Amino acid sequence: MSALENLTAEGKELLRRDQVWPFLMPKQQAVDVSHQVILYVEGLNLSFDGFKALNDLNLYINDGELRCLIGANGAGKTTLMDVITGKTQCDSGTVYFGQNHNLLERSEPEIAELGIxxxxxxPTVFEAHTVFDNLELSLKTNKGVMPTLLARLTPTQLDRIDQVLEIIGLKEQRFMLAGALSHGQKQWLEIGMLLVSEPRLLLIDEPVAGMTAQETERTAELLTSLAGEHTVIVVEHDMEFVRSIARTVTVLHQGSVLAEGTMDQVQNNKDVIEVYLGEEA
Structure with missing residues (x-):
């Protein structure tokens, strides 16, 4: 009798070629959104050599919403995202992912594992690899040495890659080198690389910079389609693009929230008009 025939049913199940071994997968961590809010930013302060990059900033993002952040250069948009993702430490304040995860106590990799x-x-894609390879490399798996050596694509993972290729509109380019894609396609691929890692919250910085009008329209459709299943925060300077996708817009100025509401409400806000147009209210 061969060794394979001696295996128990559990052993045969473990050795299936399409089986994902539990110890190879990262641990899932639940996010408490029982109050419908997925991101809490409260009293955030950060100074660089006396310059107040964030000034008592308060921001609340609902689970599944698409929120646009706008503001002049230096308003604090990028610094805010740096703090949320653990790239920069703030001086004071709190940042919670759901009600149960204090992001200020987490490292960048830990924050990514949480689903941000x-x-x-x-765009930062692997240009010497195919579109498919870029997505495979971005799958949410244990990136340790042994798990990586033993990794095998499962039917579920293949289905997920196909699903994302459909979402980002690159099914026909799946075996094309990423370096041969257009600028807009590279942007979509990078969004796809985020999607295969199954994030709850997506932070997207100026997605349509340098795009053609057609690519911009397609990007608007893409980001709008992601809201609901994902929470999406978009930082953008193109006001027409913001108008095409935003239900709620937050205006930052000198590290604080200056105004918040629909695009029409924001554009007609006397403080926004005074700050950005130099007009007296």
Whole structure:
């Protein structure tokens, strides 16, 4: 009798080629959104050599919403995202992911594991690899040495990659080198790389910078489609693009929230008009 025939049913199940071994998978951590809010930012302060980058900033993002952050250069948009993702430590304040995860006590990798993904303005894809390979590399798996060596794509993971390729509109380019994609397609691929890691919260920085009008329209459709299943925060300077996707807009100025509401409410806000147009209210 062969060794394989001697295996128990549990052993055979473990050795299936499409089986994901539990110890290879990262631990899932629940996020408490029982109050419908997924991100709490309260009393956030941060100074750089006397410059107040964040000034008693308060921000609340509902679970599943699409929120746009706007403001002039230096308003605190990027610094805020740096603090949320653990790249920069603040001087004081609190940042919670749901009600149960204090982000200020977490490292960047730990914050990513919780389900917070960030896309920077310039696309950072692996240009010498195919679109498919980029997505495979971004799957939410244990990235340790042994788990990586033993990793195998499962039907579920293959289905997830196909699903994301459909969402980002790159099914026909799946085996194309990422370096051969257009600028807009690289942006979509990077959003896809976030999506396969199954984030709850997406931070997207200036997604349409340098895009054609057609690519901008497609990006608006893409980001709008993600809201609900995901929470999406978009930082953008293109006001027409913001108008096309935003239900709620938050205006930052000198490290604080200056105004918040619909695009029409924000554009007609006397403080926003005075600050950005230099007009007397």
């Amino acid at each position: 993904g960030r896309k920077f303005q310039k």
